Amino acid sequence: MTKQSRQEMTEKTPSIYPVKTKLQITIIFFIVIGFYLFSMFWTQREMVGGFGNALGNMYVVIEKFFPPNLEVIPKVWGEMAQTIQMAIIATTLAAILTVPLALLSAQNITTFKPLYLITRTFLNILRTIPDLVLAVIFVGLFGVGLLPGILALFIFSLGILAKLISETIESVDMNPLEAMRASGGNVFQVIYFGLVPQVLPQFTSFVLYVFEINIRASVVLGLVGAGGIGLVLDQQLGFYNYPNAMAIIILIFIVVIVIEFISNKLREALI
Amino acid sequence: MASYSLPPKQPKSTFKIVRRIVIFLAIVALYVWTFLGIDIDWGRAFERMVNNFSRVIPKLFQPDWSATSEVAAKIWETILIAFAGSLMAAVLAIPLGFLAAQNMTRSKILTAIGKWILSAVRAFPDIILAILFVVAVGPNAFAGVLAIAIGSTGMLGKLYSEVIESIDMQVIEAMEANGANKIQILFYGVIPQIVPEFLSYAIYRFEVDIRASSILGIVGAGGIGTMIIFASSNRNWNEMGLILLAIIIVVTVIDFLSARIRRKIV
Structure with missing residues (x-):
């Protein structure tokens, strides 16, 4: 299968997956992404200032936690x-x-x-x-x-x-x-x-x-x-x-x- | 019956005998240390149990149905946390998995670095990560998402790297011999071999994450755990019964679905 140059093969041979499978995979993919965006939105809705603000706070955390008191x-x-x-x-x-x-x-x-x-x-x-x-x-x-x-x-x-x-x-x-x-x-x-x-x-x-x-x-x-x-x-x-x-x-x-x-x-x- | 003979036993070397004795002594020492170190006030615990038993256990089996809508909302949030977290982890783990796979990097140092990163991440319990992220982004569900994402990356990365190490390298060698470049090898040689198992592991991890995210609320990272901690501090064991029931149902249903999907994929 890999003997010819790739471009030639992909252009001429029909796809190995039927159209139906491709459509199914695309739909599942979009559902997953959609659900992901929704859950990101949902979990962040109570957050003050959103994600950008949180990233800024990340730095504060390191400041707070470090240096650890090893004593x-x-x-x-x-x-x-x-x-x-x-x-x-x-x-x-x-x-x-x-x-x-x-x-x-x-x-x-x-x-x-x-x-x-x-x-x-x-x-x-x-x-x-x-x-x-x-x-x-x-x-x-x-x-x-x-x-x-x-x-x-x-x-x-x-x-x-x-x-x-x-x-x-x-x-x-x-x-x-x-x-x-x-x-x-x-x-x-x-x-x-x-x-x-x-x-x-x-x-x-x-x-x-x-x-x-x-x-x-x-x-x-x-x-x-x-x-x-x-x-x-x-x-x-x-x-x-x-x-x-x-x-x-x-x-x-x-x-x-x-x-x-x-x-x-x-x-x-x-x- | 009387005249059968067993095959002769293998002669035991002194090394094996000594090793066995050393292992035995080590285990005995470990247990002595454990039982001397542990100190439980049995009398008080027993007394408390007698007092509390009727107040706790029967109530767990009489769920407080009036809290249903609140529990449902929190369970929904738990599922969302687990989903967002495990999807993030499934993506984050891909580069780490490739880094930790011996046959992809072809360098012992890079593989060792990858493996070390992954096992370091795995050593943090999810709850500890949640504590760190709660301080970072505040007590909300997004802290839970981040904790799940980082916590799952360790295990998924390890599983991914094992999948990558087990692929058929002959295909890749053949492509190399035919002059395919690295990108082509990756897309046509490696990825088709690993996709089903990657997906299967990611879905399995979602299953694990549902359990993990249901307790993150104990440290304030959102989900049903928030209600667990309220119910226990209010000694509202009827509500706890409902929460338990909800967790059991959701985990069972998702385990079942995930097992079916995985069976289809692989």
């Missing part, structure tokens, strides 16, 4: 550690509880259809609720502290993890499992000797991935009172103490990058 970092180290601990506990709990849920929502293991459908729907609904909303509800229930944060992270990551792992379970090689069943293995034996060895590396990798997500989520949970570094950040922002806030943001940034790097290396080694 606060040693003082918030304890909160940062708590944030990481929150993520560790939540991930561990989710990793344990996800096993029965993932098994129940895998079509090839749970052959009883209604049970599979119920777990699936439950997990789908669970996943649609944002982590911060869960945190808001748990803070209302348990009061300000670490516990609501841990619970919010736990439930949020349970939804993701169970989905990822049930998909892995559905894609395993069923032949060894059938052979085991045929030679008289019971359900638990089949799962333990046939399924676990096939799923384990993926499982560990997904748990680490969810841990990364949890670290990222846990740093902001404090904004709604669910403990950790976000609580300090929220206070500093409330005092309009922007250099301190920037120092905390930089700390969060570094911690997230370091943990992601370690977790990535571990995952590469696993698979």
Whole structure:
């Protein structure tokens, strides 16, 4: 196709796409652009001075936030550690509880259809609720502290993890499992000797991935009172103490990058 | 049954055993550190839960329908924020994706720079970006759009660069051998190969952004999150129930639509 000079080809050969497809694409393109312009207009309608003014303000922000007051970092180290601990506990709990849920929502293991459908729907609904909303509800229930944060992270990551792992379970090689069943293995034996060895590396990798997500989520949970570094950040922002806030943001940034790097290396080694 | 034999096990090298012990000890140390560090007042939390349970949980299941129009308006705003933000990101991520793709730049330094920019952007949680933009442009929906746009660029750029790295380079080599210039290679060799997957990822990111933009209001960046924070500080759990219901419906519908569109594209 690319052997002739391009101009010659584009002039002489008919277009590879039919007119109808082209028309469809054009219409979709204009709808998308139109909706985009509308949403830009809508989201800016409450803004004083519009976009141009905002760009000018961008410079003010840099002035406000910089230079960050790095002296606060040693003082918030304890909160940062708590944030990481929150993520560790939540991930561990989710990793344990996800096993029965993932098994129940895998079509090839749970052959009883209604049970599979119920777990699936439950997990789908669970996943649609944002982590911060869960945190808001748990803070209302348990009061300000670490516990609501841990619970919010736990439930949020349970939804993701169970989905990822049930998909892995559905894609395993069923032949060894059938052979085991045929030679008289019971359900638990089949799962333990046939399924676990096939799923384990993926499982560990997904748990680490969810841990990364949890670290990222846990740093902001404090904004709604669910403990950790976000609580300090929220206070500093409330005092309009922007250099301190920037120092905390930089700390969060570094911690997230370091943990992601370690977790990535571990995952590469696993698979 | 008695006379079957298992295949012989592989001999374990000392290195592997040592590595396993080290990993095990590291994990144990991590957990000891975690459980010593975390300090929860279980008694108080339990007491509070007993007190609050009847005030919170049942009310979540009895939505306050009188707030429907307000919730609908805010959900609409949330969708607009997510749409504008993810479209911006879908465009912004293209140059970064090309920069971070090894087979396009053909220079290790440029690729490394691109990859570093993208992972740096990805390390910022959306909410943190929203905080910065709220200070910049004021507490309104446009701050949310900017936060979503920048936040999504990191992930989309990474996915784009992976798509670009996986294209069929033989087509490009053939074009080069025939004397096509860079622009021609880009338009006739590269773009046709990447468009479907780029679109698919952009739509997927819109799906993710709907969830992200629903909480941005917590820091004042517009959308349904504004109502979440009001409802929780007023302890208006009936309204919270309606908000939750609205989020669940919108996210489910958009996930479903997006999955269908993506299946058609790729």
